Amino acid sequence: MRKWGKRIDGFDEAPFPIRAFRDFYVTPVGGFSRELAPGEIGIREEALSQNTDLTPYEDLVTVSKVDGAHRIPLLLRALFCVVPLTARTPDALRKSPRGEAVMGPIDETSDPQRQALAIEEGDRIVLNSVQSSFGATRSRLWGGVTP
Numbered sequence: 001m002r003k004w005g006k007r008i009d010g011f012d013e014a015p016f017p018i019r020a021f022r023d024f025y026v027t028p029v030g031g032f033s034r035e036l037a038p039g040e041i042g043i044r045e046e047a048l049s050q051n052t053d054l055t056p057y058e059d060l061v062t063v064s065k066v067d068g069a070h071r072i073p074l075l076l077r078a079l080f081c082v083v084p085l086t087a088r089t090p091d092a093l094r095k096s097p098r099g100e101a102v103m104g105p106i107d108e109t110s111d112p113q114r115q116a117l118a119i120e121e122g123d124r125i126v127l128n129s130v131q132s133s134f135g136a137t138r139s140r141l142w143g144g145v146t147p
Contacts, residue, residue, distance in 0.1 A: 047099025
Protein backbone atom coordinates (compact mmCIF):
# COMPACT_ATOMS: atom_id res chain seq x y z
CA MET A 1 0.00 0.00 0.00
CA ARG A 2 1.95 3.12 1.15
CA LYS A 3 5.61 3.40 0.15
CA TRP A 4 7.31 6.14 2.15
CA GLY A 5 9.82 8.62 0.81
CA LYS A 6 8.65 8.81 -2.81
CA ARG A 7 8.28 12.25 -4.41
CA ILE A 8 5.58 12.93 -6.99
CA ASP A 9 5.76 16.14 -9.04
CA GLY A 10 7.38 18.13 -6.23
CA PHE A 11 5.17 16.72 -3.47
CA ASP A 12 6.35 14.37 -0.73
CA GLU A 13 3.99 11.48 -1.25
CA ALA A 14 0.61 11.78 -2.86
CA PRO A 15 -1.72 12.62 0.03
CA PHE A 16 -4.90 11.43 -1.70
CA PRO A 17 -6.95 9.32 -1.66
CA ILE A 18 -7.10 9.04 2.13
CA ARG A 19 -8.28 5.71 3.48
CA ALA A 20 -11.12 6.48 5.90
CA PHE A 21 -12.19 2.89 6.62
CA ARG A 22 -11.70 -0.44 4.95
CA ASP A 23 -12.94 -0.05 1.36
CA PHE A 24 -13.70 3.70 1.82
CA TYR A 25 -11.42 6.42 0.46
CA VAL A 26 -11.82 10.22 0.59
CA THR A 27 -10.40 12.50 -2.09
CA PRO A 28 -11.20 15.83 -3.72
CA VAL A 29 -12.37 15.96 -7.32
CA GLY A 30 -9.62 17.36 -9.50
CA GLY A 31 -11.94 17.80 -12.45
CA PHE A 32 -13.51 16.08 -15.42
CA SER A 33 -11.84 14.83 -18.58
CA ARG A 34 -13.09 13.55 -21.93
CA GLU A 35 -10.05 11.23 -21.94
CA LEU A 36 -12.04 9.05 -19.55
CA ALA A 37 -15.26 7.22 -20.36
CA PRO A 38 -18.44 8.34 -18.56
CA GLY A 39 -18.28 5.27 -16.27
CA GLU A 40 -14.63 5.74 -15.27
CA ILE A 41 -12.95 7.52 -12.37
CA GLY A 42 -9.21 8.07 -12.60
CA ILE A 43 -6.54 8.59 -9.97
CA ARG A 44 -2.85 9.26 -10.57
CA GLU A 45 -1.19 5.85 -10.93
CA GLU A 46 1.38 6.42 -8.18
CA ALA A 47 -1.26 7.61 -5.71
CA LEU A 48 -3.53 4.70 -6.57
CA SER A 49 -0.82 2.15 -5.75
CA GLN A 50 0.50 4.03 -2.67
CA ASN A 51 -2.74 4.87 -0.93
CA THR A 52 -5.32 2.26 -1.92
CA ASP A 53 -5.92 -1.45 -2.30
CA LEU A 54 -7.92 -0.84 -5.48
CA THR A 55 -7.12 -2.84 -8.61
CA PRO A 56 -7.13 -0.62 -11.72
CA TYR A 57 -9.53 -1.57 -14.54
CA GLU A 58 -11.12 -4.21 -12.31
CA ASP A 59 -12.49 -2.68 -9.10
CA LEU A 60 -15.74 -0.76 -9.10
CA VAL A 61 -16.62 2.05 -6.71
CA THR A 62 -19.67 4.09 -5.88
CA VAL A 63 -19.22 7.81 -5.37
CA SER A 64 -20.91 10.11 -2.88
CA LYS A 65 -20.19 13.57 -1.53
CA VAL A 66 -18.58 13.79 1.90
CA ASP A 67 -21.25 16.29 2.96
CA GLY A 68 -23.95 13.65 2.39
CA ALA A 69 -25.84 15.69 -0.19
CA HIS A 70 -27.85 13.84 -2.84
CA ARG A 71 -28.13 10.63 -0.85
CA ILE A 72 -28.93 7.65 -3.03
CA PRO A 73 -29.46 4.12 -1.66
CA LEU A 74 -26.31 2.01 -2.08
CA LEU A 75 -27.86 -0.50 -4.48
CA LEU A 76 -29.12 2.28 -6.77
CA ARG A 77 -25.82 4.16 -7.02
CA ALA A 78 -23.92 4.25 -10.28
CA LEU A 79 -20.75 2.15 -10.39
CA PHE A 80 -17.50 3.62 -11.67
CA CYS A 81 -14.49 1.65 -12.86
CA VAL A 82 -11.20 2.79 -11.29
CA VAL A 83 -8.48 3.58 -13.84
CA PRO A 84 -4.88 4.78 -13.34
CA LEU A 85 -3.95 8.15 -14.80
CA THR A 86 -0.70 7.97 -16.75
CA ALA A 87 1.08 9.82 -19.56
CA ARG A 88 -1.47 8.27 -21.95
CA THR A 89 -4.12 10.54 -20.41
CA PRO A 90 -2.25 13.89 -20.10
CA ASP A 91 -5.30 16.11 -19.55
CA ALA A 92 -6.68 13.88 -16.79
CA LEU A 93 -3.22 13.37 -15.25
CA ARG A 94 -2.71 17.15 -15.03
CA LYS A 95 -5.90 17.38 -12.92
CA SER A 96 -4.62 14.83 -10.38
CA PRO A 97 -1.23 16.15 -9.19
CA ARG A 98 -1.67 14.82 -5.63
CA GLY A 99 -4.04 11.91 -6.22
CA GLU A 100 -7.30 13.78 -6.75
CA ALA A 101 -10.08 11.92 -8.53
CA VAL A 102 -10.79 12.80 -12.15
CA MET A 103 -14.11 11.72 -13.58
CA GLY A 104 -15.31 11.05 -17.07
CA PRO A 105 -17.87 13.54 -18.37
CA ILE A 106 -21.22 13.73 -16.61
CA ASP A 107 -23.72 15.49 -18.87
CA GLU A 108 -27.23 15.18 -20.23
CA THR A 109 -26.28 11.93 -22.00
CA SER A 110 -25.19 10.30 -18.71
CA ASP A 111 -27.54 7.98 -16.88
CA PRO A 112 -29.75 9.55 -14.16
CA GLN A 113 -27.70 8.16 -11.25
CA ARG A 114 -24.54 9.88 -12.48
CA GLN A 115 -26.42 13.13 -13.12
CA ALA A 116 -27.93 13.02 -9.61
CA LEU A 117 -24.46 13.14 -8.03
CA ALA A 118 -24.17 16.87 -8.89
CA ILE A 119 -20.40 16.69 -8.32
CA GLU A 120 -18.23 19.68 -9.13
CA GLU A 121 -14.49 20.24 -9.25
CA GLY A 122 -13.15 20.69 -5.72
CA ASP A 123 -15.89 18.66 -4.00
CA ARG A 124 -14.68 16.07 -1.50
CA ILE A 125 -16.01 12.63 -2.38
CA VAL A 126 -16.05 9.16 -0.87
CA LEU A 127 -15.05 6.22 -3.05
CA ASN A 128 -16.79 3.12 -1.72
CA SER A 129 -15.36 -0.17 -2.98
CA VAL A 130 -17.38 -2.50 -0.75
CA GLN A 131 -19.02 -4.12 -3.80
CA SER A 132 -15.61 -5.12 -5.17
CA SER A 133 -14.75 -6.74 -1.84
CA PHE A 134 -17.72 -9.03 -2.36
CA GLY A 135 -16.78 -9.95 -5.92
CA ALA A 136 -18.53 -7.24 -7.94
CA THR A 137 -15.80 -6.44 -10.46
CA ARG A 138 -15.92 -5.02 -13.95
CA SER A 139 -15.20 -8.36 -15.63
CA ARG A 140 -17.73 -10.28 -13.54
CA LEU A 141 -20.57 -7.79 -14.02
CA TRP A 142 -20.12 -6.65 -17.61
CA GLY A 143 -17.55 -8.97 -19.13
CA GLY A 144 -14.90 -6.24 -19.00
CA VAL A 145 -17.10 -3.58 -20.62
CA THR A 146 -17.95 -0.39 -18.77
CA PRO A 147 -21.68 0.29 -18.86
